[in-house]
Structures are given as structure tokens and as C-alpha cells.
Amino acid sequence: MEATMTTPKEKAPSRPVNSLSPVGDWTIKIIFALYSLLCIFPLLLLVMVSFSNEQDVVREGYKFIPMHFDLSAYKFVFEDWHNVLRSYGVSIFVTVVGTVLGLVIMALYAYPISRPDFPQRKFFTFFVFFTMLFNGGLVPWYLVYVRLLHLKDNIWALILPLLVSAFFVLIIRTFFATTIPGAVIESAKIDGAGEMRIFFKIVLPLSMPVLASTALFSTLNYWNDWFLSLVFITKSDGYISVQYLMYKTLTNIQFLMTHTEAMSVIGGAAKFPNETVRMAMAVIGIGPIIFAYPFFQKYFVKGLTVGAVKG
Template sequence: MIKVSRRRPNDISNTSNFFINLIFLLHTAACILPLLLVITVSFSDEKSVLIHGYNFIPETFSLSAYQFLFQDWPQILRSFGISIFITVAGTAISVIVMSMYAYPISRNDFPHKNVFSFFMFFTMLFNGGLVPWYLVYTQMLDLKNTMTALILPLLVSAFFVMILRTFFASTIPPALIESAKIDGASEMRIFAQIILPLSLPVLATVALFQTLNYWNDWFLSLVFITGNKNVNLQYLMYKTMLDIQFLATNTQAQQGISQAGGFFNLPTETVRMAMSVLGIGPIVFAYPFFQKYFVKGLTVGAVKG
């Protein structure tokens, strides 16, 4: 009796499956282990790190790095709140504005489609430079030392607009829009109740990347904020690190601290890791909310079988 193989054409062998899983496990470990190392070093003693180097298990457990950072805890909490507000508000407004721009230029019946598409594409290739960009926000719009200055420059990305336009043009059936028009729906109602619910994968993908852009940004605080009142967390950590490096390498500063009441060893290595933990902590918890749509949104424009 001839044994008929029930193997499907797309099935892979057990050996191939093992090596594929092994590759993914190694890749996962390469992503997770550095993060674990950063966390463990942040809870290590500064002297043990300088003597023994970085270890996954702390030689001497210590909270000195976090105690050093939270000596100015009101400023840290304020910067934390500013970063969260800017990230949430900026991402929400950004996704709405970019989708409202991308949807009309994805419609074939929009007469000025090519003009607005070229205008957006042109900004991907050319810009006016740093000085005119700064003068527009500080002189013309008068946004210096405001939180609006931390939101507006990152509000629209030409690359994300093109991704949204591609999704709208290739995924939303024109017949669906025509049927909604026949039923008497306005353009705004079609966009809000039909287009946006069907576009959750690409909207979530763009929202995730915009969340990362807003959360990791420190340059806008450096350029537009002169005091400590409206600085975000990333710039506060950046400035703290520069201050620590200055105190650790400047002999006159060390002598001044000694004369003022005794010099203490600054936790340069461990505090750097502690700042990384504070910086990446909240953003790690944002990913699970987008994970459901993330993979599907990244396949925009892929060839469908």
C-alpha cells in the first residue's frame, strides 16, 4: 500500500522550523539582554561597576543613582508630565491632521490631487534650513518657551502622509465611498465613520512612530525653551548628564564642591543607566496598545496573494 504524503506545499520541515525558531530566539535575546543589563547596572554600586565592569547580576545592590536623580524630584515629575502631555496630545493631533491631508490626495476625483501631493513630496527633499525654521517659530509665530513649540514642529511628516495616502488609495474601495454618497453621507461623515475605522492598522502604525518621535525628542526643548519650566524629560536627562560630566572632569568645580561642604563621588556610570530606565520605561508600555495593528500596518503596499 502506497503511503500518500499529507504535507501541504507551504509546510516546512522540522529541521527548518527548528533553525527558524532558533534565529528568532537569538534575535529576541539580542534585543532583551541589553535592556536587562541597563536595568541591573542602574541598581549597582558605582565603585563596583568601575572595578568589575557591567554585570547582569549586581556585585553590590545600590539605589544611589536613583537617589541622586530624585534629589530634584519636583522638576523630574514636572518634566515627566510635560513629556506625557506632549506625546499624547502631539500624537493624537498629528495622526488626525496627517490623515485629513492624506485622504483627499488619495481620491482620484479630487481635482488638485497632484498639486498637493507634489507640495508634500517636495518637503521631503528640500527645507529652508535651521535658521529660517527657528525664526518662523520664534519671531513670526512667537512660540518660544511654550509647549506648542514642542508639538508643532513634529506635527506633520511627509513620509507618513505618503504612507497614509497609499493605504487609503489601495485599501479603501471607491465603490464604498460612492455608495455612502448615494445614501446622503457628507465627506466629513464618510471620513470619520467609514475611512478612519477601516484604516486602524495604518493609523496605529503611524501613531506608534509619532509617539516615539515625540517621546525621544530633546532637540526642540534645547532650541525653544530657555528655562526649566517647560523642558521635557529627555532634555532634562540630557542636561543632567552634561552637568555630571562637567563636574567629574573639571578640577576647579571639584575644589569648589569640596570647599562648600565636602566632595562626594558622582555616580556617572550608574546614573547614565538610571536615566535610560526613566526614559524608556513609559514608552515600553505603549507598544502593546499598538501591537494588534502594527504588523498589518507595516505591510501597506505589499503584494497580495
């Protein structure tokens, strides 16, 4: 009796359980594409209006395509280009130095309070959390920096007040406690590594996602800040940020537009760029910070692909 050979039926390749159907996949792509366009259109309109003629903007309103290409707004802003370049240098220096120093200090504070073997971790965690609930007020805050630390008309007055954020410290601490495997730290200790070597060689490379996120928000805080220059810098040729310089220019424009005597001196409101200058200053203010996003995005992707503990 001959044995009959049976071949199993070929099964059609099944789609993974968590994968979307082609319709759902294209729907999500279209939604995100529309959302991206909604984010890009205001920025594009901002740039186009800054290159428009002031009379066209007053008469026709904002348009994506300028009726007459005009650089009057940028000529007005860069008429005193020495102050603009100096303010740019101050903002870049404050942003880079403040972000790097703040990130190192916050990570150094968050690492011990994330370790379960640190006896005083609850006290120091509450200590930093308490600063999120209560503060001394604006006047004591000002007196500490001016009378005690003598930071008036000083570049460090633009760095130290924003150096450490309790919220960022708690975020980094939570990431260290929930993501960094304890087995990695223990194995490094067995191999003879000290705490500082463990922190800089193991913990920080494994924490790139949270460090990049914190650095990005710190960069935005420093770059967009104008209040510290208003409070601590009193000299006209002092260390003022580009945002505060733009703020002063807007204030001067508003003053001129609301005083007929001043407008008569410069030839009337029709010859004075107002709306286009606002848009040009916004473009100048946000221009450099746009380049920070691709830089941090690289570290987002790199941090997500760092290896884990081997079983």
C-alpha cells in the same frame, strides 16, 4: 454477474504547499528566539548596571548580576524630584496631544490626495513631497516659530514642529489609495453618506494598521525629542521634556568629571556616581514608552482582521 464494489484508496493528508517542515519551523522559531534575546539583553544589562555600586562598575565593569545592590544612582537623579515629575508631565502631555493631533491632520490631508476624483491631487501631492527635498534652514525655521508664531517658552513649541511629517502623509496616502476599496466609498455615497462620515466611519476603521504604525513612530519622535526644549525653552522652570532634563543632567555630570576643582568640592570622583547615573537616566527615559508597544500592537492585530468588500 455481480458488480464488484471498489473503494478508493485513502490518501495520506498532504501538507499545504506554503507550509514549512517541522525542521524549518523550529529553525525559524529558534532564530527569532535568539534575536529576541539579543534585543532584551542590552536592556537587561542597562537596568542591572543602574542598580549597581559605582565603585564595582569602575573596578569590575558591567555585569548582569550586581555585586552590591545600590540605589545611589536613582537617589541622585530623584534628588530634585519636583523637576523630574514636571518634566514627565510635559513629555506625556506633548506626546499624547501631538500624536493625536498629528495623526488626524495627516490623515485628513492624505485622504483627498488619495482619491482619483480629486482634481488637484497631483498638485497637493507634489506640494507635500517638495518639503521632503528642500527646507529653509535652521535660522528661518527658528524665526518662523519665535517671531511669527510667538511660540518661545510655550508648550506648543514642543508640539507644532513635529506635528506633520511629509513622509508619514505619503505613506498614509498610499495605503488609502491601494487598500481602501473604491466600491465601499461609492456604496456609502449611494446610501447618502457625506465625505466626513465616509472618512471617519469607513476609511479610518479600515486603516488601523497604517494609523497604528504612524502613531507609534510619532509617539517615539515626541517622547525622544530634546532639541525643541533646548531651542525654544529658555526659562529654567519652563516646559522642558524629560529627555532634555536628562540631557542637562548628563552635561552637568560631564562638567564635574572634567574639572578637578568641582570634584574636590564634592569629595572626589570615587564618591560621585557617573556610569550608574547614566544607566539610571536611560531607564527613566525609556520606561514609560515601553508600555506604548503593547497598546499599538493590539491595533495592529485588530486592523489586519477588518472585513473587506463582499463579492
